[in-house]
Amino acid sequence: MTNTATSSPTLSFDDVPHLGTALRIDTSSVWAMANEINGITRVGIGSLIAMEGQIPSEFLIGMLDRVTRETDQIDVLGEEDNDSFPITHAERDLFRVVLLGTYKTVDGQSRNTFKRGADSYPRIDAKCWAINGDNLQSLMNLLSSEVEESKRLYLGSFVSDATAKAVADGDRLFQRHAALVGSTGSGKSWAVALMLERAAALDHPNLIVLDMHGEYAPLTSDTSSYGFAAGWRIAGPNDQVETSDTLFLPFWMLNQEELLALLLDRSEDNAPNQAARFTEHVRTLKRQTLEAAGKLEALDNFTVDSPIPFSLTDLVELLEADDTEMVAGQSRQVNGPFKGKLTRFISRLSTKMNDRRYAFMFKAPFSTSDYDWLHGVAKSMLGTKPGIKIIDFSEVPSDALPVVVGVFARILYDIQFWSAVETRTPFTFVCDEAHLYLPSDNVSVREQRALDSFERIAKEGRKYGVSLLVVSQRPSDVSKTVLSQCNNFIVLRLTNDQDRRVIERVMPDNLSGLTASLPLLDVGEALVIGDSVVLPARVKLDAPSIKPDSATRKFWTEWNTTPAKDDALVAAVESLRRQSRF
Numbered sequence: 001m002t003n004t005a006t007s008s009p010t011l012s013f014d015d016v017p018h019l020g021t022a023l024r025i026d027t028s029s030v031w032a033m034a035n036e037i038n039g040i041t042r043v044g045i046g047s048l049i050a051m052e053g054q055i056p057s058e059f060l061i062g063m064l065d066r067v068t069r070e071t072d073q074i075d076v077l078g079e080e081d082n083d084s085f086p087i088t089h090a091e092r093d094l095f096r097v098v099l100l101g102t103y104k105t106v107d108g109q110s111r112n113t114f115k116r117g118a119d120s121y122p123r124i125d126a127k128c129w130a131i132n133g134d135n136l137q138s139l140m141n142l143l144s145s146e147v148e149e150s151k152r153l154y155l156g157s158f159v160s161d162a163t164a165k166a167v168a169d170g171d172r173l174f175q176r177h178a179a180l181v182g183s184t185g186s187g188k189s190w191a192v193a194l195m196l197e198r199a200a201a202l203d204h205p206n207l208i209v210l211d212m213h214g215e216y217a218p219l220t221s222d223t224s225s226y227g228f229a230a231g232w233r234i235a236g237p238n239d240q241v242e243t244s245d246t247l248f249l250p251f252w253m254l255n256q257e258e259l260l261a262l263l264l265d266r267s268e269d270n271a272p273n274q275a276a277r278f279t280e281h282v283r284t285l286k287r288q289t290l291e292a293a294g295k296l297e298a299l300d301n302f303t304v305d306s307p308i309p310f311s312l313t314d315l316v317e318l319l320e321a322d323d324t325e326m327v328a329g330q331s332r333q334v335n336g337p338f339k340g341k342l343t344r345f346i347s348r349l350s351t352k353m354n355d356r357r358y359a360f361m362f363k364a365p366f367s368t369s370d371y372d373w374l375h376g377v378a379k380s381m382l383g384t385k386p387g388i389k390i391i392d393f394s395e396v397p398s399d400a401l402p403v404v405v406g407v408f409a410r411i412l413y414d415i416q417f418w419s420a421v422e423t424r425t426p427f428t429f430v431c432d433e434a435h436l437y438l439p440s441d442n443v444s445v446r447e448q449r450a451l452d453s454f455e456r457i458a459k460e461g462r463k464y465g466v467s468l469l470v471v472s473q474r475p476s477d478v479s480k481t482v483l484s485q486c487n488n489f490i491v492l493r494l495t496n497d498q499d500r501r502v503i504e505r506v507m508p509d510n511l512s513g514l515t516a517s518l519p520l521l522d523v524g525e526a527l528v529i530g531d532s533v534v535l536p537a538r539v540k541l542d543a544p545s546i547k548p549d550s551a552t553r554k555f556w557t558e559w560n561t562t563p564a565k566d567d568a569l570v571a572a573v574e575s576l577r578r579q580s581r582f
Contacts, residue, residue, distance in 0.1 A: 010103070010112045010138045010139060011105070011135050011138065011139060013050065013135070018129050019035065019129055020032040020039075020093075020095065022123065023124070025122060027121075028098065028099060029098050031096050031097075032051075032095055032128050046160070046517060047064045047130055048131040048136065048535075051128040054120040054123070057106040058119070059103045059104075060121075061131075064096070065096055066095065067094070097128065101115060101116045101534070101535065102114070116534065136161045144164075144165060147168070154198065155539055155541055156524075156539050157540050157542075160538065162540070166540075174469070176530075176532075177461075177462070177469075177485050178467075178469050178489070178490065178530070178532070181472055181473070181475045181490075181503065183493050184552075185523065186492035187493075187523050189216075190541070190544055191524075191526065191541050193216065193546065197228065200228040204425070206426065206428070208389045208427060208430065209391065211390050212394065212401075212436055213432075215549045216548050219231075220390055228386070228546075229390050231245055232389065233393075234246075234360050235247060235360040237356035237359050238578060242367055248361075248364040249360055250361060256279055261445045264278075270344070285315060286306060286310050287302070289308050289309055289371070309369040309370070309373070315349075316349065316350070319345065320342075322336065323346060325338065326339070361400075382412060384425060399446070401436060402444075406449045406451075406452070406454070409450075416465060424464065426466070428467045435478050438482055440477055451481075454479070458481060458482045470483065475499050476501070487531050487532075489527075491527045491528075492526045493520075493525070494515075495518075500518055524540060524543070526538070
């Protein structure tokens with residue numbers, strides 16, 4: 001990074017007393033000794049430190065991550081050799097600085113340059129200074145200037161200097177996957193809303209929020225006059241027709257494995273027969289759809305997984321025919337090859353078809369069976385008018401949630417995959433509450449389907465313009481494969497030891513000590529780490545203009561001021577019975 005606009009040094013310590021001198025040096029950090037006892041208390045863990053480099057115009061920039069005090073006992077010998085006694089204790093403060101980058105006042109023809117990594121290492125007894133005041137603000141401005149104006153994502157201000165803006169490279173943040181994690185009440189939802197708000201100011205943004213609890217509804221134009229997003233909700237049990245804010249995911253969008261995960265009991269002896277007949281009949285029915293629609297060019301290449309509408313009623317009829325079939329024997333009718341072997345499978349399918357909770361899938365309106373219906377879904381979800389899409393999954397049954405979220409993501413990813421390269425518009429999935437459908441351990445058959453979809457996106461999505469912003473309060477419960485592909489982390493307060501260890505593992509080795517400060521972060525404070533920022537930084541995130549519906553309830557205050565309403569409780573019971581809030 002180069003700044004040639006001014007010849008005056010960004011950092012100047014001519015009139016600033018140095019903090020200490022280098023004592024021990026290794027490849028990633030430097031231990032230094034403070035000049036005076038308690039002098040190091042004027043700076044805090046996470047503060048930036050400048051250290052003399054090999055040449056006068058060079059400073060190594062690092063972060064203070066550890067402080068310790070040593071006590072040395074000094075003995076004085078008496079008149080006889082064995083007559084010794086301690087007379088005093090000498091104390092000294094030591095601190096460790098993790099090296100992050102190199103700043104040069106002069107670098108060839110350039111002035112005031114900064115680059116990641118250490119070009120050289122300091123000498124023993126090299127002086128070091130705390131970077132604060134004007135020096136800190138000047139350095140932060142220099143770091144921000146590395147990001148082109150059109151790529152800047154303003155996150156907030158630095159905790160160490162509220163006047164200096166914290167800027168991330170929007171391209172690098174979204175194109176290489178990111179994770180936003182923090183304990184309940186740490187400010188995750190506000191952070192997501194802030195990033196969506198910043199993205200909405202672009203001409204053609206494209207982000208799809210997988211909203212598990214309906215908390216981002218205030219950001220939509222339907223519920224707020226200042227809303228900047230379009231809102232859909234997965235259709236509930238009472239939704240019979242398509243509307244502008246309902247989204248059906250008809251069963252034919254699921255591939256073979258996803259449907260069987262919902263319908264097949266693999267522990268049954270007849271499970272292989274059930275899967276085989278199901279697959280054969282679905283392929284036949286999809287072929288009939290293509291023939292009826294005149295899509296002859298697709299007949300030679302479609303598969304049982306192709307998203308082609310077919311009749312569920314016809315499928316049940318074919319399965320029942322197999323289950324009751326009698327065939328001619330030598331002297332009389334005998335049981336067909338599948339007689340009685342599909343009964344339980346048909347029963348489970350009929351149960352799902354009649355379960356109103358699954359109406360969005362098995363009772364979708366007739367309009368969703370139209371061959372061109374998926375074209376409209378692609379335009380709505382992957383188009384950029386409006387660019388921010390919020391999909392409310394709060395009414396999806398918990399046992400089906402992983403499959404439904406996985407199907408939704410897979411279909412959109414597959415559409416992007418098969419788009420012509422020159423026509424692709426990149427988009428990002430904002431995976432709210434990712435631990436609910438991207439678990440790390442004890443994965444069920446249904447959860448595995450969602451994992452397969454998202455892990456494929458995590459591994460390959462960047463090539464096709466699809467990225468993930470993984471949001472979770474429990475990173476230890478999120479798929480390690482997905483998290484390992486994230487190159488950027490926005491880490492809010494984390495109090496759980498297991499969660500902190502996960503973050504520690506994904507940090508560079510020389511920065512793992514920063515996780516010790518995570519339980520102490522204030523609400524809305526975050527450590528921002530990754531290739532989207534020049535230096536790891538502790539940032540106070542800006543508050544979004546429109547707040548999501550996720551604020552922590554004020555229990556004590558509400559108990560003192562707000563009584564429960566009987567009619568509201570009656571309405572809640574009826575919503576429970578209907579399985580719908582609408």
